Amino acid sequence: MSTFTGTSFGIRLLFAAILVFATYNPTGxxxxxxxxxxxxxxxxxxxxxxxxxLIGWVVCLKATFDSLGPLGLVLGIALQASIVWLMMSWGWFSLDSVNVMAWVVLLMMTVLLAVGMSWSHLHRRLTGQVDVDEISD
Structure with a gap:
């Protein structure tokens, strides 16, 4: 098995960022x-x-859905939303700026995709258990 490092996660994060921000960003x-x-x-x-x-999105979304599952996605979105809420309560930004909120949502999507593409490796590191896809006969 290959080792999973911070660089491995960084590469996935960079790939997700390129995909998300190349598809849409507020700069025009x-x-x-x-x-x-x-x-x-x-x-x-x-x-x-x-x-x-489209191919990049299909690859990233499939890996994320397969790795995190529906509950993991809901929990990941809830965690990110609560972090945004916390930062808003600290006055870091507000809902008044559509551009700022667009950047925040795009960043949240990037992080969720990167974590989803990395989750099987992280799960193995945390628990010692390996995720295996079921293959029907």
């Missing part, structure tokens, strides 16, 4: 903005990059 430089701007002149490059992003 994202695939979503590009797609909307070029909708009438839809080109093969837009299609190819859209399919590449």
């Amino acid at each position: 430089f994202s695939y979503s903005h590009w797609l909307i701007a070029s909708f009438e002149g839809f080109s093969p490059l837009v299609a190819v990059l859209g399919i590449v992003l």
Whole structure:
């Protein structure tokens, strides 16, 4: 078995961040903005990059769903939401700024995807148990 390190998690976090922020971000430089701007002149490059992003999302979401399961996803979202609520109560930011909230939600998605893609490794480290996918005959 390969070892799981902080660098391993960092690579997954970087991949998730690229995927999430390339798909959409409030700066106006994202695939979503590009797609909307070029909708009438839809080109093969837009299609190819859209399919590449879709493949990335399918891989990340499948790994996250398989690893965390429905309860893990709910708990992860609840934890992140409560952390955001805590930071808002400390006055770090408020709901008044749509851009700030968009960045926060995108960051939460990035972290949840990275944890989901890493969870089997983290679970094995914490418990000594290995997750195995069931394969039907």
